[in-house]
Amino acid sequence: MAERDARRVAVVIEDDDDIRNLLETVLTQGGFEVVARSNGLDGIEAVRAFSPTVTTLDVNMPGIDGFETAKRIRAFSSTYIVMLTALDEEIDTLQGLEAGADDYITKPFRPRELRARIEAMLRRPRTLGSPDDPASVAGSSALSPADDASTEPVQPGAETDGTPVASGSAVRDDAEGWIEHNGLRLNLPMHIVRVDDEEIPLTRSEFELLAALMQSGRRVRTKADLALLLRGESYVTSHFVSEADKRGIEVHMGNLRKKIGESSATPRWIETVRGVGYRLTAADD
Template structure:
């Protein structure tokens, strides 16, 4: 069943909040707005939106802390907006649980395009691994992908590790699903960045250094939640200078 198109806008500046609400309403969303992080968190808990836009610089609870608290209770796509354009700020936003980080001032058309791209992510159809063999991905009759104790169901978006549920952001889930679906094939950072945009990398698209760095942050967060060390990985192997693949 298609998720209801509900959005929450958390922004302390009324004119920007109104602009964001208008952009999302034009895209077919029912929009709820809040001026503080706590009020926004309450709206997310109440409405469980598909998309949440979140300002970084707010009085009281800032956007980074708000994102962390939202992520504990919701799988909503989080788009963080800020006039702070340093790379460290964007990485901090991604580490807090955001799916995208947009610099202010932003162009409404670009913002809508980025949100549309997130919603196009391939979330239900994972190709069978290219290689079959011992120690690689198994697919059972119910569609679960399994590799060395990690089990992932693309339909229900549930992940377990050695039988225990694992709480992932949408980006982390999509990256893990993509790696499991690729078997031992290497997935370049550019491939993963385009996948998160809902697109396929053909070699001519532009993938920035910040996009590649964002993938590194998502994979680092994924590894931390899995409880594995990059130096001695159980699940995700780094291919230096290229990207990632499953361990053998």
């Protein structure tokens, strides 16, 4: 099993022969063992059989489209999903993210950019899914000091949504890796989230966002910062963050709130800082 886990496997799901062959070449040059399929159903079975680290996925395919394929894959796998499509409208990007994609690249794409984006995701090691899931990436989800900053820092006492921003954390942690805030508990090594002792299944992106907020406490995390975090890039780089990227964060946060039973009007755990981003609520007394 250890030898299998150490392999870098990629599944390519693409109905265009030329693009599929290009992706196989690009990913093989990047050190991946590549399994290629031409439709969604066969691609889903390949993900189930080979437990890839990365899956590239076309949107417009015969049979089930890429959005439905991504949803079905995400139901059982923590593989990184990169959607490749000629659809470049913002709604298409958001639909891809809602389906469970980690990144969304429009065609025609530059092979070097695709490899760079995949490598950027892999540079941020994360513990994903169950310990027996070969698609899981070994390591801790803990953020580095650089990741724990904001691209648009808000100073303590600054005017945001009417409440002064407090420095410091409202989170308690323990020796077993649990972080707790107002009855919401998150375990980084085990990739588990519990609300009042009930385990809540989250996607990779939702877990990453929640972990970032809980580690930051009352410090505001901007949408641009969080978008870069999900892409595996540091806030200190000059990578462009589009409005679609920021809207994607809003979609992920909306899904996260639904799953944990959070009310945006009277939040128990996550506050929206209007025009900026998100932070934890104050700790219960």
